Amino acid sequence: MLYTRVQTITHAYCQSTGASVCVSDENYAPLLEINSGGDSINICSTCKEQGEDAKTKGSYFFYNASCKELHSSAIKESCRSGGSYTYTCKRGAFFWTTPLYIEGQFSGALTGSGMGDSKKIEALAELLFISAMYLSTESENCHVVMKRRAEQQVLISEKLTSLRNQHPSGSIMPEYPMNIEKELLSAIRQGNIGQGKKQLNDLLSLIFFINGEQFSNIQYRAIELVILFSRIYTKMGFSAESIFEINKHALASIKMAAAAEDSAGIEVITDILHQILGETIAEVIAFKGMQHALALKKAEQFILDHIDKKLVLSEIAKVSGLSVPYFSTIFKEEMGENFSDYLNRVRTEKAALLLTTSDLTLSKIAKLCGFEDQSWFSKIFKLHSGMSPGKFRTQRAKTAARIPGVAFSDRYIAMIKP
DSSP, X not given: OHHHHXXXXXXXXXXXXXXXXXXXXXXXXXXXXXXXXXXXXXSOGGGGGGHHHXXXXXXXTTOSXXXXXXXXXXXHHHHHHTXXXXXXXXTOOEEEEEEEEETTEEEEEEEEEEOOOHHHHHHHHHHHHHHHHHHOBSOTTHHHHHHHHHHHHHHHHHHHHHHHHHSOTTSOOOOOOHHHHHHHHHHHHHTOHHHHHHHHHHHHHHHHHHHTTOHHHHHHHHHHHHHHHHHHHHHTTOOHHHHHHXXXXXXXXXXXXXXXXXXXXXXXXXXXXXXXXXXXXXXXXXXXXXXXXXXXXXXXXXXXXXXXXXXXXXXXXXXXXXXXXXXHHHHHHHHSSOHHHHHHHHHHHHHHHHHHHOOOXXXXXXXXXXXXXXXXXXXXXXXXXXXXXXXXXXHTOXXXXXXXXXXXXXXXXXXXXX
């Protein structure tokens, strides 16, 4: 099925652009070569002079050892950057390549070849990159993640080079930069994402430089930073349980990345910490931007803790410390939805999670999510998801909804994002 899709897309690409394309597998070996006429022959026009002798050797694209090394290296570079990589061969032919991912794993590449000025080559490379993203399955974000990590590593590498120049081999190593750590926390509290990223890169560069290949030390430092970020959540009224859930996946990922003991693991750790930084600062901005954030946060936590119970507006308003009319008013103003709509949405999100992760009966799920009965559950669920609970479970939707640990803040962040 996938091979058919690849053929269809690459044929269309070649016929519409006049370029040629080679499809390679995960070992960089050519699987399919298509020219602008739609024929599965001769991707590289500069090698036509090799004639039948080249054809008998199997692939024009990988005509000899030097060609194979050139294209394989280019594919590896495109994987590292997460995007397109443009290059030329010794005969002056232009090429561009971009990786394919299947279920999150590198599974091959598309490599184009053609003629034109730099702007045309750039446009052809971008179009092939878009085609590769379309063909990649169960991994819509792989290209984005790899590109983001590559950009982060460029900044880290520049800082590491500067540190090596300042502290040549044999000199006294710098101490852990407590001042940078304090500046990082200050940037987070201020909601300054630009300054926060800079301080985090400065801090990570020093951590990597000081610890070298002592990956266990790098892991401990990364975990310490996650804990430091958690303290910001504590001051915003998050419960210990909520903070644990927020950090659980990140800590496990850091441990796994450090165990790899290589540069790829370092890239993953850097990316995880940047993701946590962005999420934490987004929460800070949301918290500061909401006029009655603390009152709403108390109400939210009570709702999430008692989602399986019957909840009424007066009870929630009492928990928040506000009168019923006032609570109802500010809730609508701050959140953009009334209380009953929010409550049904959260109940539906929990139900979606249980439908895709458990074998519980629909009646049991309805009860656990606080619906009065299965009939009401089905009606509300279909209203929010567009399908019945049974159909949703059967299709096992790729992206199951979840109960956000910070539902108010998630909603508010979405409202204020530019």
